[in-house]
Amino acid sequence: MEKITTHTGTALPMRRSNVDTDQIIPAVYLKRVTKTGFEDALFAEWRDDPKFVLNQDDFRQATVLIAGTEFGTGSSREHAVWALKDYGFKAVIAPRYGDIFRGNSLKNGLLTVELPTEAVEWLWGAVEADPTLEITVDLVEREVRAQGRTWEFEFDDFARWRLMEGLDDVSLTLRDEDRIAAFESDRDAWRPRTLPV
Amino acid sequence: MSRTPQTAEGTRPRTLAEKVWDDHVVRTGGDQPDLLYIDLHLLHEVTSPQAFDGLRQAGRKVRRTDLTIATEDHNTPTDNLFTIADPTSRKQIETLRANCEEFGVRIHSLGDAEQGVVHVVGPQLGLTQPGMTVVCGDSHTSTHGAFGSIAFGIGTSEVEHVLATQTLPQAKPKTMAVTVNGSLPEGVSAKDLILKIISITGTGGGKGHIVEYRGQAIEELSMEGRMTVCNMSIEWGAKAGMIAPDEKTFAYVQGRPHAPQGEDWDAAVEYWKGLGTDAGAEFDREIVIDAAELSPFVTWGTNPGQGVELSGAVPDPVSLDDPAERSAAENALKYMGLEAGTPMRQVDVDVVFLGSCTNGRIEDLRTAAEVIKGRKVADGVDMMVVPGSARVREQAIQEGLDQVFIEAGADWRFAGCSMCLGMNPDQLTPGQRAASTSNRNFEGRQGKGGRTHLVSPAVAAATAVAGHLAGPADL
Ligand code: SF4
Numbered sequence: 001m002e003k004i005t006t007h008t009g010t011a012l013p014m015r016r017s018n019v020d021t022d023q024i025i026p027a028v029y030l031k032r033v034t035k036t037g038f039e040d041a042l043f044a045e046w047r048d049d050p051k052f053v054l055n056q057d058d059f060r061q062a063t064v065l066i067a068g069t070e071f072g073t074g075s076s077r078e079h080a081v082w083a084l085k086d087y088g089f090k091a092v093i094a095p096r097y098g099d100i101f102r103g104n105s106l107k108n109g110l111l112t113v114e115l116p117t118e119a120v121e122w123l124w125g126a127v128e129a130d131p132t133l134e135i136t137v138d139l140v141e142r143e144v145r146a147q148g149r150t151w152e153f154e155f156d157d158f159a160r161w162r163l164m165e166g167l168d169d170v171s172l173t174l175r176d177e178d179r180i181a182a183f184e185s186d187r188d189a190w191r192p193r194t195l196p197v
Numbered sequence: 198m199s200r201t202p203q204t205a206e207g208t209r210p211r212t213l214a215e216k217v218w219d220d221h222v223v224r225t226g227g228d229q230p231d232l233l234y235i236d237l238h239l240l241h242e243v244t245s246p247q248a249f250d251g252l253r254q255a256g257r258k259v260r261r262t263d264l265t266i267a268t269e270d271h272n273t274p275t276d277n278l279f280t281i282a283d284p285t286s287r288k289q290i291e292t293l294r295a296n297c298e299e300f301g302v303r304i305h306s307l308g309d310a311e312q313g314v315v316h317v318v319g320p321q322l323g324l325t326q327p328g329m330t331v332v333c334g335d336s337h338t339s340t341h342g343a344f345g346s347i348a349f350g351i352g353t354s355e356v357e358h359v360l361a362t363q364t365l366p367q368a369k370p371k372t373m374a375v376t377v378n379g380s381l382p383e384g385v386s387a388k389d390l391i392l393k394i395i396s397i398t399g400t401g402g403g404k405g406h407i408v409e410y411r412g413q414a415i416e417e418l419s420m421e422g423r424m425t426v427c428n429m430s431i432e433w434g435a436k437a438g439m440i441a442p443d444e445k446t447f448a449y450v451q452g453r454p455h456a457p458q459g460e461d462w463d464a465a466v467e468y469w470k471g472l473g474t475d476a477g478a479e480f481d482r483e484i485v486i487d488a489a490e491l492s493p494f495v496t497w498g499t500n501p502g503q504g505v506e507l508s509g510a511v512p513d514p515v516s517l518d519d520p521a522e523r524s525a526a527e528n529a530l531k532y533m534g535l536e537a538g539t540p541m542r543q544v545d546v547d548v549v550f551l552g553s554c555t556n557g558r559i560e561d562l563r564t565a566a567e568v569i570k571g572r573k574v575a576d577g578v579d580m581m582v583v584p585g586s587a588r589v590r591e592q593a594i595q596e597g598l599d600q601v602f603i604e605a606g607a608d609w610r611f612a613g614c615s616m617c618l619g620m621n622p623d624q625l626t627p628g629q630r631a632a633s634t635s636n637r638n639f640e641g642r643q644g645k646g647g648r649t650h651l652v653s654p655a656v657a658a659a660t661a662v663a664g665h666l667a668g669p670a671d672l
Contacts, residue, residue: 017521022639027618031285033246033292076336078352104352173362183223190461194266
């Protein structure tokens with residue numbers, strides 16, 4: 001996986017809370033069996049509205065999405081993360097996320113960071129006033145910087161290390177294969193198996 | 198080292214969740230999250246193709262095909278058994294079949310008695326048992342927590358990880374108790390209870406926690422009811438929902454195809470009996486609810502936390518203090534085409550959907566059939582009944598429930614996810630309003646522009662007859 005350290009880019013203000021995964025990518029777009037090519041599906045239903053922020057010329061180049069709280073609640077569809085990445089987003093800033101979405105984002109190198117509501121509101125205002133404003137999301141220093149201001153964010157140490165090193169989970173886990181095998185040899189015999197009965 | 202759920206004397210009392218967790222830890226400590234062993238991995242066509250691709254690219258196998266099982270549900274047709282008209286839907290199902298064949302995974306395809314919504318199939322086969330870890334690339338995996346297992350939804354990268362290693366690295370969540378004291382009043386169901394809980398906590402209230410539902414009202418629920426409650430844990434953001442296994446749980450599991458037998462059964466039950474939360478164990482948080490105060494509950498908005506009593510009215514956003522909630526409510530009312538102050542019972546519907554992994558089990562069909570028996574679906578209302586699995590459908594037919602629905606004028610369908618998410622042709626058209634026994638009322642969830650009110654099976658049936666949101670007592 002590509003190593004993630006810091007990203008700087010312009011931002012798109014999405015003044016909404018509870019942007020669920022069905023909005024990020026509606027179910028009809030989940031039928032594809034590939035991992036890429038979802039850019040047209042991102043916010044597909046809202047994009048019919050010409051006033052929707054994604055349709056505004058000012059924000060077409062944005063690579064940082066700034067959203068309200070509970071971003072990405074709902075389903076486990078990793079397609080939501082793939083769609084955001086395919087469209088060109090590298091980072092998301094929101095007060096809080098749906099758990100599964102957050103986990104998925106970090107597995108795909110989409111940097112999702114949490115800032116308090118006040119910071120998000122300040123950033124919305126600043127970006128709307130000046131869409132060319134550049135925002136830096138710095139995983140190394142664990143801070144967001146814009147217009148001379150700095151906000152720190154918390155980030156799980158292990159997830160951060162994995163992202164910065166570009167490590168993939170399966171290889172990491174397989175380093176402990178002997179322990180997995182030991183655990184397996186010790187499982188109770190009555191545990192169910194899916195083999196046909 | 199033999200595992201036991203009994204907490205050693207002199208050590209800290211533990212919760213149900215901690216016991217199940219502790220017994221599945223492959224590796225702990227250091228700066229990495231715990232590595233958990235996974236007892237059961239459920240697959241369906243939507244979230245698995247890219248995971249199998251990943252395995253192929255890395256030249257890996259499925260580590261434990263004997264702990265893995267697949268079914269077809271999200272894209273399946275419900276108006277006929279075999280013909281998937283949409284080529285992309287068909288391709289996805291065919292891809293799952295090919296992957297299962299290539300990697301040696303058991304699959305239940307269309308036409309098979311065990312085909313159906315993945316969370317209905319696991320319990321009906323007896324594969325879901327107490328004290329397990331269960332995962333699936335689907336957020337409603339929390340359903341299986343009703344048996345006293347840790348069960349949660351995962352993304353496609355994690356699906357690949359479990360296929361390759363049968364484990365998952367997981368940070369240990371906090372624990373929370375939702376204690377429901379007293380008995381549910383007559384006519385109040387598990388669905389009403391969970392909708393009420395979500396309206397109290399909001400969509401993010403359970404974040405980072407494994408929730409244990411407990412108390413008299415929970416103990417009194419059937420296994421189906423417990424599954425309904427645990428199913429919607431994700432709708433208030435919880436990592437998982439669980440209920441301590443008891444005699445009801447054991448009776449439900451016993452005799453199913455994959456239940457332990459003979460001596461194995463005795464060993465399993467002994468283990469299961471030790472799983473309950475120890476006296477004196479502490480939860481990180483607790484919510485207490487008085488069951489006696491509950492009544493049928495429905496949603497008015499576009500997230501499952503936006504709910505109100507059926508006897509209530511559409512709330513006025515102005516009455517909400519929190520600015521984010523207020524603007525969410527304003528958006529929701531606009532999308533839903535509702536005026537503040539309208540009594541919920543005056544909300545007319547076009548469609549009634551009975552089904553899904555929340556309320557598509559046999560008991561749900563029985564409850565709805567009882568309400569609708571001898572009555573007619575109102576003019577201008579389409580009622581669609583979609584059993585959770587082919588086996589549920591069979592059983593319903595044996596009990597004559599299909600005839601009850603058909604005589605009432607409802608549409609009796611084949612099993613699948615159907616209108617719960619509208620990946621197949623079962624979708625609302627723009628502006629159509631549905632009363633739905635599913636779990637999500639998100640914008641467009643059941644079809645572009647469609648408007649969803651989440652309800653219990655009894656309210657769904659009564660609504661179909663009345664033509665507006667209603668309970669059985671209103672008929
Ligand atoms: S019935 Fe609905 S919620 Fe359940 S698995 Fe299918 S789509 Fe998901």
